[in-house]
Amino acid sequence: MAEGALRARIEAAGLQHRIVVDSCGTGDWHVGGPPDPRAVHTAAGHGVDIAGLCARVLEDADYTRFDALLCADDSTRRIVRARRPADATAEIDRLMAWAGLGEGDVPDPYTGDAEDFEAVWHRVDRAAVAIVDRLRASRASDRA
Template identity: 35%
Template sequence: MTRADAVVDSAQRFRVSFVCTGNICRSPMAEAVLRSLADRAGLADRLEIESAATGDWHVGEQADRRTLAALERAGYDGSRHRARQFDPADFVRLDLIVAFDRGQSRVLRNWARTSVDEHKVRLLLEFDPELAGVHDVPDPYYSDDATFDRVLGMIERSTSALFRQLAPALRQGIR
């Protein structure tokens, strides 16, 4: 692949970032789920998937051990994840920024420099009509393993709904 091919390839990808509070629980779950869905559908080369945090408490750390365990129980691999903080400069290169609760959504919208960037921010549960009225994915950080599993279930449902919306355009190569 030439440098020009790489630039074209990158430009054709749909770029999504999942953003939660510390980037060690919810957002790594969604990143792993969407990556798996894209891989299984043969569309991994059409998506650029990442996750980040609104805060800097866990930068450089792996996902929470309970996140990794919940992902493993469900058949996902989150072992390579390292937490990072969202950089407002990322708005320019991203197509969609997915928050897990209204607080994170407010923070991200406040960081947006333009109305276009502000409109890139969406709540994850908006993508699942049956869960949209709930608004917020609970933060499992101060909870037990069962809560991590329940939160992963919500994330799987909503991320699958998001992927079903993206997949037709991805198959056609439309951003």
């Protein structure tokens, strides 16, 4: 859902030609599979289609392909940092912290109900709005 929310906010801001967004997991449990149907339903309720996304696992190349690797929670961040190859250039942080919201982890709604998915959507969408603001500010300072 975070990828969908961020993509939607980036597109709405007209930044989609500058910014690449992708998501992955640290385990291969769902590789090749679609998002959880409850996540698809929640995102669709907010006008965002994530049905076509396909699960993949974090690759060494991601550490240099992307400027930032944003993790949903501290546990994932620790795993991502531990796997960091020697030539890594990407910043590694928690999504909410990198967004400037400093509000801890994004909980995994998998074992919850529709309300849990909705709560997570609102959390990641708030982060997406804040990230777009951060990227706009960075872009403005690049031009100054």
